[in-house]
Amino acid sequence: MADVGCGRPTGSVVGSKNTPKETPLVQKEETVMQAHVGKKAPDFEAPAYLKGGFTSVKLSDYLGKWVLLCFYPGDFTFV
Amino acid sequence: MSAVADQFDRFQKLGVEIISVSVDSQFVHKVWDEEELQKMVDGGIPFPMASDGSGEIGKVYGVYDEAAGVDIRGRFIIDPDGIIQAMEVLTPAVGRNLEETFRQVQAFQLVRESNGSEATPSGWTPGKTTLKPGPDLVGKVWKVWKP
Structure with missing residues (x-):
């Protein structure tokens, strides 16, 4: 279960050096696009909302299933 | 997202799980679902709405717009492996066509179930002829595939 505190938890890429907790503010590391067709989908774990509650989503938990991953510009947008 | 939620049952029937991602927090997702989406789709959003507040996930998927600070509209079909x-x-102003996503999922599922022995030609829809790549098909696609 994801932490539901006053902070603003965020998603992170599994195995990435840019895990928010450890990243000093001054350090800026370029994250390179790793998504390519025919290649492994980059794994990630992120806090999520699901049917009235808060949970956590990890892509690798879905192995064995087909997944449709949809990014969109923002809540309360029009399209 | 309401359009995707509206088609959720069709994707479920194909065994497809859906995850949506934006830079909004899970708290904003909750309010959006409760205040608006539940009025558009019965029961609200039935799949997890993930939060990518730092844009880190969007960056590795190549959909993060640094200037706007958002994940633009990107759709990925990921297989069971x-x-x-x-x-x-x-780009943000144009919405998706879920019928095409649906068609592609069915095509990829067919190819996977055939262990790669079948391929779907341009414009293939379920029920239409598939191609069986191999020496016999070289130069003979015209015989089996009529656009």
């Missing part, structure tokens, strides 16, 4: 089979990325 965790392999990306298809991706589509659009």
Whole structure:
């Protein structure tokens, strides 16, 4: 279960050096696009909302299933 | 997202799980679902709405717009082995066509079930002829595939 505190938890890429907790503010590391067709989908774990509650989503938990991953510009947008 | 939620049952029937991602927090997702989406789709959003507040996930998927600070519209079909089979990325003003996503999922599922012995030609829809790549098909596609 994801932490539901006053902070603003965020998603992170599994195995990435840019895990928010450890990243000093001054350090800026370029994250390179790793998504390519025919290649492994980059794994990630992120806090999520699901049917009235808060949970956590990890892509690798879905192995064995087909997944449709949809990014969109923002809540309360029009399209 | 309401359009995707509206088609959720069709995707479920194909065994497809959906995850949506934006830079909004899970708290904003909750309010959006309760205040608006539940009025558009019965029961609200039935799949997890993930939060990518730092844009880190969007960056590795190549959909993070640094200037706007948002994840633009990107759609990825990922197979049971965790392999990306298809991706589509659009600038914000144009919405997706879920019928095409649905068609692609069915095509990738057919190819996977045939262990790669079948392929789907341009414009294939379920029920239409598939191709069986091999020496016999070289130069003979015209015989089996009529657009």
